[in-house]
Amino acid sequence: MFLNRAEIWVGALAVAAFLVLYWTLRGAPPGQSATAEDDDDAPRSGYRDRVIAAVVTGLLLILAGAYVAATRGVPWSLPLFALGFGMVLALAMVNQRYRHSSPSLRRTIEYSNAILNTALLAGVLIVANVIAFRYGGHVIDLTRERAYSLSSLTMNQVGSLDRPLTFHLIYGRGARAGRQLDRIAQLLELYRTARPDMVKIESVNPFTDLERTEDLAKRAPDLAVMQGGGVLIEFGEGEDAKYVAVGGQEMFDAPPPERSPASLDRFESTFKGEDALTSALIRIREGRTAKVAFLVGHGEPRLDDLNPNGPGLGLWKARMTSNGYDVTELNLLEASVPDDVELVVVAGPKDAFKPVETARLKAYADRGGPVLAMLGNTEPTGLDDFLLSFNLELGKGLVIDPQLNFNHNMQLVHCILKGGVGHPITDSLGSERSVLIANGAPIEILGTKPQAKELNKSVDRRFVPTPIVKSGSRSWAETDLKNPRPRFDQDVDQAGPIVVGVAVVERGAEPAAATKPRLVLFSTRSIAENIVQGIEPTNLDLVMNAVSWLRERPNAVGITPKTHVALTLTADPLLRWRLVVVPTVAAVLTIVGLGGLVYVVRHE
Structure with a gap:
């Protein structure tokens, strides 16, 4: 519409400002005669009105120059500034002789000088800030949390760059991603300031820059993992460039829970962006990767499926690749687990493992190789004996929860991490977050049930399972799955909380010997599938933490996060x-x- 154009409103405001200033300096509104001057040396009223109108016009030209500089650029504003300042200065100098004989001209000259001095001071400050920002080197960081200072490790990495480094700032969707964007942009600017000749920053909005986003996605498939925004690091140029993605969820701690009245005067937020970016930069420069093998051949979800609404594992693979893992597929019918594999993942098989495959997996585990398993009990897995060797087995029934579920589907259970046993896999996720367990089975730990039930099951005391994920207290393991309205039957159903995630360590021979991570088991096939972790992003964080814990090598280099504490008065x-x-x-x-x-x- 005509009234929606900004130029119309700017013009209307300019006319209104002209009338107000003219009235103020003249002493009377346009069309009315002003107060006569008492002094005989005072100029005639027509001359005074023309001078005042010209001064007001000059002042408005200065304001127009500021508007054009902000909207169109500084070069376009220079003629307006020159004309405005020239008119006001010339009129003030010419009419200086009337300052004693004409109160209206004296008032006009004084107002003009005050506005010119203010504009000059503002211009000097703005130019000085721009020069200091662009050419002044490092900022002086006086913040309590050192928000504008990079660690010595980061400065060494940036200072020793021998290839161009480009940070692609990827916009995310949602209010939280928008709030995080400014903080990430500030951090990237610190990297650029430390080495402006080698570091470049580019902003990419995947929702509007479709062509550019598609081009980046062809070169860096990791871009698909950043649904909530983040940074795509490009190291090098051309065909030899390397890419690694750092999602926004990796740079910020989980949002704080609802605050109690006792803590309303204190609010903490933690930013881990420097640790995440510098760690990724070190990995991409050194080419350091860890080989992770996903077992295939049993109907497992595809690793190359990036459809966010599908059952694939592409988003998890992209996240692992961005964290420095070399993800491969392995069929145990064709070969044993290679010696260079640091982790084996059993991700939701539909068909049972054959004895030769189980034997090869057991041989890998016997030589100390860690295993991450995501298994259900709706289909035979062929891995019952393998789990028993770690003092674990999958029980009967499916875990349902009439209260904590997704979209009123009782088999899609939200498992709150609050109140669980402290463990490195879950500690960093926060106590108020939950994971989504679909068609989960109860996990039974040998040695914790009455002896009569485990009469023929031996317990290997070397392996110590620890529950890390449990369902809610109102859940149970339903055995009658055909009943459309299930009810808890205490004679056959297992009451909640029910263990659906377990971490197993191996104790050394000596009492004081350190333990070694050996196995993580989740009793659901779909915990890391695209569609499930799209509903509950904590699932992806959980399996990534499990991978890091099993490898005993965190992906971060340990740069202290920036913790901002806001104090409020209650x-x-x-x-x-x-x-x-x-x-x-x-x-x-x-x-x-x-x-x-x-x-x-x-x-x-």
Whole structure:
């Protein structure tokens, strides 16, 4: 529409400003005669009106120059600035001789000088800040949390760059991603400032820059993992460039839970962006990768499926690749587990493992290789004996929860991490987050049930399972899956909380010997599938933590996160009212008192 154009409103404001300023300086609105000058040397009223109108026009040209500089660029504003300042300065100098004989011209000259001095001071400050920002080197960081300082490790990495480094700042969707964007951009600017000749920053909005995003995705498949925004690091140029993605969820801690009234005066937020980016930069420069083998041949979800609404594992693979893992597929019918494989993943098989495959997997585990398994009990897995060797077995029934579920589907159970046993896999996720367990089975730990039930099952004391994920207290393992309205049957159903995630360590021969991570088992096939972790992103964080724990090598280099603490004043409504009203009334009385004092002094 015609009224939606900004130029129309700017023009209307300019006309209104002209009328107000003209009225103020002239002493009367347009069309009315102004007060006559008493001095015989004063110029005629027509001359005064023309001078005032020209001065007002010059001042408005200065404001127009500022508007054009902000919207179109500085070069376009220079003619307006030159014309505006020239008019005001020339008129002020020419009419300086009338400052004693004409009050209106004296008022005009004084106002003009004050506005020119203010504009000059503002211009000097703006130019000085721009020069200092672009050419002044490192900023002086006076913040308590050192928000604008890079660690010595990061400075060494950036300072020793021998190839160009480009940070592609990827926009995310949602309010939280928008709030995180500014903090990430500030951090990237610190990297660029440390080495402006080698570091470049580019912003990419995947929702509007479709062609550019598609081009980046062809060169860096890891871009698919950053649904919530983040940074795509490009090291090098051309065909030899290397890419690694760092998602926004890797740079920020989980959002804090709802605060209790006792803690309303303190709010903490933790930013781990420097640790994540520098760790990724070190991995991409050194080419350091860890080989992870996903077992295939049993109907497992595809690793190359990036459809966010599908059952593939492509988003998990992309996240692992961005964290420095070399993800491969392995068919145990064709070969044993190679010696260079650091982790084997059994991700949701539909068909049972054959004896030769189980034997090869067991041989890998016997030589100390860690295993991450995601298994259900709806189909035979052929891995029952393998799990028994770690003092574990999958029980009967499926875990359902009538209260904590997704979209009223009781078999899609939300398992809150709060109140669980502390473990490195779950500690960093926060106590208020949950994981989504679809068609989960109860995990039974040998040695914790009555002896009569485990009469023929031996317990290997070397392996110590620890529950890391449990369902809610109102859940149970339903055995009658054909019942459309399941009810808990205490005679056949296992009551909650039910263990659906277990981590197993191996104890050394000596009592004081360190333990070694050996196995992580989740009793659901789909915990890391695209569609499930799209519903609950904590699932992806959980399996990534499990991978890092099993390898005993965290992907971060250990740079201290920036913790921002905001202190707020809590007050009851009466106190808040006083805090607002008392200073306001005191300020008004002070202004009135000073004005009255000045009036009395000048009157005397």
